[in-house]
Amino acid sequence: MTEVAVYIVPDCNCQADDSFLLFHERQLLIRGNKFLWQKSELIAAGLTGFNGLLLEKGERNTLAAVLAADEAALLNGDLVATREMLLRTGEQNFNLIGQGTQLITWYQSHRFCGSCGVNTVPHPTQRALVCPSCDACYYPRINPCVIVLVTRGDQVLLARSSRPGAKFFSCLAGFMEIGETPEQTVAREVREEAGIEIENIRYVQSQSWPFPSQLMLGFFADYKSGDLNPDPEELSEADWFEVGNITVPVAPSLSVAGQLLEIYQQSLKKQPILSKAKTAY
Numbered sequence: 269m270t271e272v273a274v275y276i277v278p279d280c281n282c283q284a285d286d287s288f289l290l291f292h293e294r295q296l297l298i299r300g301n302k303f304l305w306q307k308s309e310l311i312a313a314g315l316t317g318f319n320g321l322l323l324e325k326g327e328r329n330t331l332a333a334v335l336a337a338d339e340a341a342l343l344n345g346d347l348v349a350t351r352e353m354l355l356r357t358g359e360q361n362f363n364l365i366g367q368g369t370q371l372i373t374w375y376q377s378h379r380f381c382g383s384c385g386v387n388t389v390p391h392p393t394q395r396a397l398v399c400p401s402c403d404a405c406y407y408p409r410i411n412p413c414v415i416v417l418v419t420r421g422d423q424v425l426l427a428r429s430s431r432p433g434a435k436f437f438s439c440l441a442g443f444m445e446i447g448e449t450p451e452q453t454v455a456r457e458v459r460e461e462a463g464i465e466i467e468n469i470r471y472v473q474s475q476s477w478p479f480p481s482q483l484m485l486g487f488f489a490d491y492k493s494g495d496l497n498p499d500p501e502e503l504s505e506a507d508w509f510e511v512g513n514i515t516v517p518v519a520p521s522l523s524v525a526g527q528l529l530e531i532y533q534q535s536l537k538k539q540p541i542l543s544k545a546k547t548a549y
């Protein structure tokens with residue numbers, strides 16, 4: 269019998285009808301539209317040893333586990349990138365998949381204590397790993413990022429990342445640095461990536477973003493000055509687009525980037541910008 273990689277979490281008393289998210293090398297195992305696997309299915313396929321990282325606890329727990337390649341093959345499914353699930357599923361499902369991939373990434377990267385190198389063990393009562401030698405405690409790490417829709421009247425600044433495989437035009441984004449406020453990060457990222465200055469930076473909404481473990485803080489900002497000068501290290505293309513005539517593929521509406529764009533489009537419908545204001549830039 270092949271065994272599922274077993275990651276035991278306290279209080280995870282695995283039941284017969286518990287559901288599993290199954291990962292292999294940061295990809296999710298699916299079959300058709302199905303991405304949750306019942307324990308009974310795994311047993312029928314010849315897999316045993318079903319414990320995992322607990323995602324949701326209830327009458328039926330939901331867990332995340334990692335499979336080896338030969339184990340994944342037993343289930344006759346397809347491996348898909350987690351990012352691709354953003355386009356295939358709704359927000360609730362995507363959040364669950366995102367939690368699973370973040371927990372697995374955290375667990376796999378904290379097997380040893382960063383202070384003394386000893387193997388970590390699960391915390392007895394919390395979602396954490398602890399070092400039995402020096403008592404260091406490691407919680408799942410979340411990295412704050414900002415994402416900003418820069419606007420100029422009825423135009424928006426959209427850019428395509430220079431990251432290989434980047435398909436969509438999106439808002440500018442970047443990681444917060446130590447000592448920064450989110451607003452300072454917004455101004456710095458726009459200056460560094462696009463070469464322009466902005467003003468009137470205002471928070472709109474946030475989103476957990478599991479690539480690999482970010483909290484995206486979404487903002488609007490108004491263009492202030494300067495000419496677009498995209499940093500090729502970060503952006504392959506950047507340009508201003510009329511809100512009502514965006515001809516490039518944009519970030520999906522499930523993402524905070526897509527939502528920022530939709531919110532701005534809706535706000536213009538309710539309160540159109542006067543042509544005088546538009547030409548003032």
Ligand SMILES: [Zn+2]
Pocket residue numbers: 381382383384385386399400401402403404
């Ligand atoms: Zn230690």
